[in-house]
Amino acid sequence: MKRTFFCTAASLLLASAAAAxxxxxxxxxxxxxxxxxxxxxxxxxxxxxxxxxxxxxxxxxxxxxxxxxxxxxxxxxxxxxxxxxxxxxxxxxxxxxxxxxxxxxxxxxxxxxxxxxxxxxxxxxxxxAPRRPQTPQAPFPYQSQNLTFPNKQAGFDLAGTLTLPTGKGPFPAVVLVSGSGPQDRNETILGHQPFLVLADYLTRRGFAVLRYDDRGVGQSKGTFKGTLTTDFTTDAQAAMAYLRTRADIRPHQVALMGHSEGGAIVWQTAAQPGGPDLAVSLAGPGLPGDAVLLRQQKDIARAQGADSAAIGANFRLNHALFAELRRQPASLPAVELAAKLAAVAQQQPGLAAATAQQLAGIYSGPWMRAFLTSEQASYLAKVKCPVLALNGTNDLQVAADENLPAIARGLQAARNRDVTTRALPQLNHLFQTDPAAKADYGNIEETFAPAALQIIGDWLSAHTGAKGVAGR
CATH class of the missing domain: 2.40.128.120 (Quinohemoprotein amine dehydrogenase alpha subunit, domain 2)
Known part of the structure; x- marks a missing residue:
């Protein structure tokens, strides 16, 4: 017992000395x-x-x-x-x-x-701390309501903010749909709040604007993990259905505006009954998902200084993986798909086994698998409502020169006669002015290019007759 006590005491003394x-x-x-x-x-x-x-x-x-x-x-x-x-x-x-x-x-x-x-x-x-000069500051010349609305199909409520112009309604309305990843109602990224800027601008121009937290994010119920684009589409449908029940909203002038993946949600929603009366895609895809990602990988690598050999090797690797993914039936379990993708990746020279396994795990995940095999053309061919599609020429994530023509072709198949597509010079994926095309979103002070805001507002006003005042 004495020896045990001595050792313990000595340990305490040593620990005290080390701490000191x-x-x-x-x-x-x-x-x-x-x-x-x-x-x-x-x-x-x-x-x-x-x-x-x-x-x-x-x-x-x-x-x-x-x-x-x-x-x-x-x-x-x-x-x-x-x-x-x-x-x-x-x-x-x-x-x-x-x-x-x-x-x-x-x-x-x-x-x-x-x-x-x-x-x-x-x-x-x-x-x-980064400056964000476009972030709206109170007091605001409009009403703002925090609310919830049900997604009856999914069985839970979503939470958001509805801004309403001053004056007597009913008003034309816009629902904002965010891009990929768990997003709050303002689509907050790197200190920017593009949906807050959009809502402020459009409400001042006479539109009611509903923006909401993604399921499982912020105040919204439900679970984000494992959710597919088709599931997010039901959330957008629920938002529109809710607005159409309100006496202060014009039920036949409800626009759906989606950014990035939100653009794909716009196409899916507009292709179904009860879709939007107006559709606006901001940096949305028109190509199949795997083609979007292959171009994205190349553009980002080039912007980061990668050489042609590295870009080519990466293209060959991912092209082979995506081709294998498309060859496999949709019913194949994720574990088995990952094993097949890993086997393909390991055939590429110089690729570490751990990297092959990591890529296989990413591409076999539910959302990524669905995205890579998505075909926007199948939805675009059913979109009959007026469409505005905008992409920035310096977008490294959804290339304007390939996706805008694909959107136009898809809508031609629908015999849609009211289509406006525009590539906006020097704007990046967030619609910031980015002349160097470096996608350095956090270090750019601008949140949303004023010229892009005006194009959106003018197009919506021309289709609804809204007569708000854009200035602050």
Missing amino acids: QAPSVAGLWQGGIQVAPTNELKAYFDLKGTAPVLTGSMSVPQQTGKSFPLSSVVVRHDSLLLGAEALRGRFAGKLSADGQQVAGVWYQNGAQLPLTLRRTTEQARAAA
Whole structure:
């Protein structure tokens, strides 16, 4: 018993001594994560306490105003280890002798990115926050209602915001549908809120605008994981059906406006009974999903400085994977599909087995599988309502020069005579002015090009007779 007590006491003394010798890391730290050759994200780590009891949070103002709690903060001798489970990331670095710098690596989703942290101040963080001059500020010359509406088919409620012009209704209305990934009602990305900007502009021009959180996001019920584009289409249908029950909305002047994947949702919705009276696609696809992604991969790689050989090798790899995916029946279980895709990938020279498995897992997932095999032409051929389709010439995600002609061809098959397609010069996927075509969304102050807003507003007004005032 005496020996046990002595060992325990000695361990406690050693632990206390180590804690006492551990350098203080409390305070605000900042470093740049180079996520692409032309895109650096400034990350801030706010650490509190004294070793071994340390806590902290992480923020990336270019992406969001939120802070994420760190799951672990550990100091071992001259090493700093940070865990960020909420972001599936971690940091490991070595403290400098003066305790003013930590040189290390940020690990996230298989990537290993150099990251050097340096002490900074709250004032410096506030000064570095990106400017978003187009974000609307109160007071607003219109009404705003937070509400819920049912998706009866799916069995849950969606939550959103409806803005209503001043004056006597009923008003023509617009439903905004977001792009891929879990999006809130403002389609918030890198500090930008394009749907908030759109809603503000259109409401000032005399339109009621409904924007809503994706299912499983924000205040909306339901589950986002595993949801397909066809499921999101039922959410858009529910939004339109709700608006048509309101006395302050013109039931035969309800437009559906979708961005990116939201454009595909517009086509699917407009091809069915009870669809929109007007359809607006913003950077929406017209090509099959696999063709969209192959072009996207090439354009982004070129913008990031990849050479022709690397771009060609990547094209051959993914073209082979997509061809194999299309050869397999839709009923094939995801696990079996992943195995077949991995086998194809491993035939490519120089590709690591782990990379092959990772690609196979991504492409066999429910949403990606459905997207890659999607055929927009089958929906476009059934769209009879007036259509406005806009894409930016500097869009690296949905190329205007291929997708806009495909949209036009599909609508010709429907014998649709009221179609406007426009490629907007120098605009990127978010409709920001981006002359260099680098898709550096977070570092561009503009949220939505005013010229694009005017084109949308003018087209909607011409089709509805709305006579609001666009100016602020």
